[in-house]
Amino acid sequence: MHIQPDRFLADLHKLRSFGASGVGKGVVRRAYSDADLASRDWLAEQISAAGLTPHFDPMGNLFGLADGPSLLIGSHSDTQPEGGWLDGALGVIAALEVARAAKEAGGPPVSMVSFEDEEGRFGVTTGSAVWSGHISQDAADKLTDTTGVPLADARALLGPRVTGPVDMTRFTGFMEMHIEQGPSLDAEGDTIGVVSDIVGIRTMMITFDGQQNHAGTTPMHLRKDAFQGVVAFTSQINDRFRNVVTPRTVWTNGHVSLHPNATSVVPGRATFSMQWRDADTDRLARMEQIIRDTAEEVAADRGLGLTFGDMLWLDPVAMDPTLKGALAAAAETQAPGKWREMPSGASHDATNVAQHLPVAMLFVPSINGISHDFAEDTAEADLVTGLKVLADAVSRLTPAG
Amino acid sequence: MHIQPDRFLADLHKLRSFGASGVGKGVVRRAYSDADLASRDWLAEQISAAGLTPHFDPMGNLFGLADGPSLLIGSHSDTQPEGGWLDGALGVIAALEVARAAKEAGGPPVSMVSFEDEEGRFGVTTGSAVWSGHISQDAADKLTDTTGVPLADARALLGPRVTGPVDMTRFTGFMEMHIEQGPSLDAEGDTIGVVSDIVGIRTMMITFDGQQNHAGTTPMHLRKDAFQGVVAFTSQINDRFRNVVTPRTVWTNGHVSLHPNATSVVPGRATFSMQWRDADTDRLARMEQIIRDTAEEVAADRGLGLTFGDMLWLDPVAMDPTLKGALAAAAETQAPGKWREMPSGASHDATNVAQHLPVAMLFVPSINGISHDFAEDTAEADLVTGLKVLADAVSRLTPAG
Numbered sequence: 001m002h003i004q005p006d007r008f009l010a011d012l013h014k015l016r017s018f019g020a021s022g023v024g025k026g027v028v029r030r031a032y033s034d035a036d037l038a039s040r041d042w043l044a045e046q047i048s049a050a051g052l053t054p055h056f057d058p059m060g061n062l063f064g065l066a067d068g069p070s071l072l073i074g075s076h077s078d079t080q081p082e083g084g085w086l087d088g089a090l091g092v093i094a095a096l097e098v099a100r101a102a103k104e105a106g107g108p109p110v111s112m113v114s115f116e117d118e119e120g121r122f123g124v125t126t127g128s129a130v131w132s133g134h135i136s137q138d139a140a141d142k143l144t145d146t147t148g149v150p151l152a153d154a155r156a157l158l159g160p161r162v163t164g165p166v167d168m169t170r171f172t173g174f175m176e177m178h179i180e181q182g183p184s185l186d187a188e189g190d191t192i193g194v195v196s197d198i199v200g201i202r203t204m205m206i207t208f209d210g211q212q213n214h215a216g217t218t219p220m221h222l223r224k225d226a227f228q229g230v231v232a233f234t235s236q237i238n239d240r241f242r243n244v245v246t247p248r249t250v251w252t253n254g255h256v257s258l259h260p261n262a263t264s265v266v267p268g269r270a271t272f273s274m275q276w277r278d279a280d281t282d283r284l285a286r287m288e289q290i291i292r293d294t295a296e297e298v299a300a301d302r303g304l305g306l307t308f309g310d311m312l313w314l315d316p317v318a319m320d321p322t323l324k325g326a327l328a329a330a331a332e333t334q335a336p337g338k339w340r341e342m343p344s345g346a347s348h349d350a351t352n353v354a355q356h357l358p359v360a361m362l363f364v365p366s367i368n369g370i371s372h373d374f375a376e377d378t379a380e381a382d383l384v385t386g387l388k389v390l391a392d393a394v395s396r397l398t399p400a401g
Numbered sequence: 402m403h404i405q406p407d408r409f410l411a412d413l414h415k416l417r418s419f420g421a422s423g424v425g426k427g428v429v430r431r432a433y434s435d436a437d438l439a440s441r442d443w444l445a446e447q448i449s450a451a452g453l454t455p456h457f458d459p460m461g462n463l464f465g466l467a468d469g470p471s472l473l474i475g476s477h478s479d480t481q482p483e484g485g486w487l488d489g490a491l492g493v494i495a496a497l498e499v500a501r502a503a504k505e506a507g508g509p510p511v512s513m514v515s516f517e518d519e520e521g522r523f524g525v526t527t528g529s530a531v532w533s534g535h536i537s538q539d540a541a542d543k544l545t546d547t548t549g550v551p552l553a554d555a556r557a558l559l560g561p562r563v564t565g566p567v568d569m570t571r572f573t574g575f576m577e578m579h580i581e582q583g584p585s586l587d588a589e590g591d592t593i594g595v596v597s598d599i600v601g602i603r604t605m606m607i608t609f610d611g612q613q614n615h616a617g618t619t620p621m622h623l624r625k626d627a628f629q630g631v632v633a634f635t636s637q638i639n640d641r642f643r644n645v646v647t648p649r650t651v652w653t654n655g656h657v658s659l660h661p662n663a664t665s666v667v668p669g670r671a672t673f674s675m676q677w678r679d680a681d682t683d684r685l686a687r688m689e690q691i692i693r694d695t696a697e698e699v700a701a702d703r704g705l706g707l708t709f710g711d712m713l714w715l716d717p718v719a720m721d722p723t724l725k726g727a728l729a730a731a732a733e734t735q736a737p738g739k740w741r742e743m744p745s746g747a748s749h750d751a752t753n754v755a756q757h758l759p760v761a762m763l764f765v766p767s768i769n770g771i772s773h774d775f776a777e778d779t780a781e782a783d784l785v786t787g788l789k790v791l792a793d794a795v796s797r798l799t800p801a802g
Contacts, residue, residue: 180618181615181618182615182617182618182619182620183618183619183620183623184618184620184623187623199617201617203664203665213770214582214583214746214747214772214773215651215653215655215676215678216583216600216602216651216678216745216746216747216748217581217582217583217584217585217745217746217747217770217772218583218584218651218746218770219583219584219585219648219649219651220648220650220651220652221648222584222585222588222770225653227654227655227657228635228639228654230632231631231632231635231636232636234629234632235632235633235636238629247620247621247622248620249621250616250617250619250620250621251621252616252626252664252665252666252667253628253629253668254616254628254659254662254663254664254665254666254667254668255659255662255663255664256628256657256659256662257662258655258656258657261655261656261657261658262655262656263604263653263655263656263674263676264604264653264655264676265653265655266653266655267654267655273664275616275664275665277616277617344617344618345615345617345618345619346615346617346618347617369614369618369619369623371615371618372615
């Protein structure tokens with residue numbers, strides 16, 4: 001197959017014109033918006049022109065189908081409310097170019113997809129979650145966006161585009177190219193990341209209950225200050241994790257709410273989020289134990305009440321060894337010495353698809369690690385190298401017949 | 402003078418009936434509410450019955466005036482939205498009883514006052530602040546409550562009650578009895594606190610600016626987490642204050658707000674309040690220097706931006722030695738070995754009056770330190786001891802003519 005980088009870049013910039021924010025290369029293309037639907041119609045035309053069959057499923061996931069069993073490649077083309085031009089769009093247009101080049105070469109058969117609502121206007125990776133059966137269409141239809149619009153109403157805008165479901169068993173595997181959305185490749189000067197695992201995520205809300213009191217008349221030694229409990233917990237967790245974590249483990253206290261949250265009142269209650277991510281289930285469990293033990297010690301030391309919320313979890317997803325091996329071999333050919341294996345710290349459409357198909361992913365660098373922002377960008381040379389690695393890996397997996 | 406504890410307690414319970422919450426002894430008697438105005442009319446009747454002259458000033462501060470120069474005693478009888486029955490009401494009824502008993506005894510001349518809106522429906526200690534000239538009537542009239550009602554409209558409800566301003570120079574000093582509103586006397590088994598100083602207060606908002614980032618894809622060593630700056634600052638402040646503070650110094654981080662405050666996003670900005678209180682101006686300044694130095698070190702260590710908000714301050718107010726001495730001598734007579742000197746950690750009407758008159762205060766215990774709550778209470782024996790100390794001190798300061 002003979003991929004054409006100029007055609008790929010031209011299509012990528014054309015896709016950017018649907019919902020262009022006018023700020024840098026930024027894009028505003030929420031799932032089911034006018035810009036999103038217009039871009040999908042344009043993409044369907046490109047699929048037809050490539051000799052593939054365009055097919056909208058009931059969620060608006062747009063497939064470009066090759067005849068017979070095939071590998072599936074792709075990503076998503078919806079964006080955050082203030083999105084970058086690459087994000088999932090890169091993986092969609094790279095998939096279009098590879099599937100088109102394969103068709104032009106007379107094989108192998110390669111299908112492509114642009115999933116809908118990966119960015120979660122309604123849920124989380126909604127289009128691929130419904131397609132993979134992670135959530136039923138009926139349940140998903142009841143999800144609403146922040147303005148109260150239900151998914152059922154939004155996807156009704158698809159109208160006659162929808163031609164029915166797409167059977168997953170027609171695909172032999174799924175590969176997704178994506179920007180890293182983090183700073184690692186850019187910081188270390190690598191061009192390609194071959195994903196080893198999509199990390200598991202644990203999220204739990206923790207509440208300390210103390211005694212709300214007057215901040216002037218309550219001596220320090222008689223206080224039960226719920227926020228001081230949070231400070232002690234967070235400090236101790238940072239220490240206690242050191243012997244357990246790897247350089248790739250992350251943990252975050254992203255949300256804190258105090259009651260009554262007033263300058264002159266000793267906080268009586270503090271609720272905060274504890275989220276931790278790692279590719280290893282056992283390590284996630286060891287971290288959970290440290291979190292629970294530390295919170296209990298802090299509460300006991302300070303006479304605070306303690307409540308753990310439900311723990312939300314996504315287990316780690318290991319990439320398929322064969323697909324990953326093809327990406328690694330392609331990376332070593334196309335970017336010798338400039339690639340490495342790395343986990344994906346973010347969840348992707350591939351997480352859902354992996355429940356049913358062999359899956360692999362590759363990353364290209366995000367300049368300064370910026371994503372979900374109009375300033376998101378990647379050097380065009382790196383975009384092209386990513387395209388070449390994807391095409392090379394596809395060739396290795398599905399030799400032309 | 403011959404004070405009558407039963408009459409004092411009966412009046413105190415009668416005042417509680419104006420705005421009784423029906424929950425325990427709780428009271429809802431906001432400044433200028435129907436309950437507040439009715440209670441002031443009742444109080445004016447008691448003042449008249451005692452042979453004193455009732456006088457509403459333009460703010461609704463209700464004086465019971467003795468003839469000629471006199472000592473002024475009193476407090477406030479408005480409450481918080483969910484108030485206790487004692488708070489300032491105790492000091493008002495104790496003042497009524499002492500002024501009444503003095504009048505019955507033929508001297509000394511003692512005047513009393515119930516200030517209006519000490520609890521700050523509109524400002525802070527609003528009635529005494531206007532009376533003492535700390536804020537002009539015109540400026541105060543523009544203050545609004547949380548529902549948007551301006552003070553000018555609220556005090557218009559006083560109608561013909563108002564008979565003009567009361568000249569401060571007719572008073573030789575001011576003494577205020579109040580509940581402690583903190584746990585110290587109750588915890589240590591003392592009955593009377595003679596206030597040494599009303600502590601000074603410094604309040605400053607501090608903001609750390611970091612880099613908002615994806616909580617999955619951003620490695621720990623590349624983060625600029627604004628909340629981790631707050632945790633480091635608060636931990637270090639607690640250590641660094643140890644060699645500077647006294648057991649009476651307090652400091653509080655009562656307010657924290659994170660941006661975007663989401664479980665899956667590294668906090669990009671964290672704003673929090675730092676409030677500290679002490680009776681010594683030099684110590685307050687040393688603490689300020691430690692706060693600024695520590696915040697700057699944390700910001701530099703972590704690559705965070707740092708912004709200090711304006712520092713709001715109230716300087717400490719020392720009690721008048723003569724008035725305080727009279728209270729101390731009275732306390733040792735009425736409650737030998739069961740009293741002590743202590744600072745007031747809260748601000749009071751006395752803070753305003755002290756700008757112009759010699760001032761002193763005494764406290765009685767708050768059970769479990771609870772105040773601004775329907776559950777606020779004090780043993781009646783302690784209320785009576787407080788009344789006796791106040792009367793005894795008045796007698797020492799103004800021997801019957």
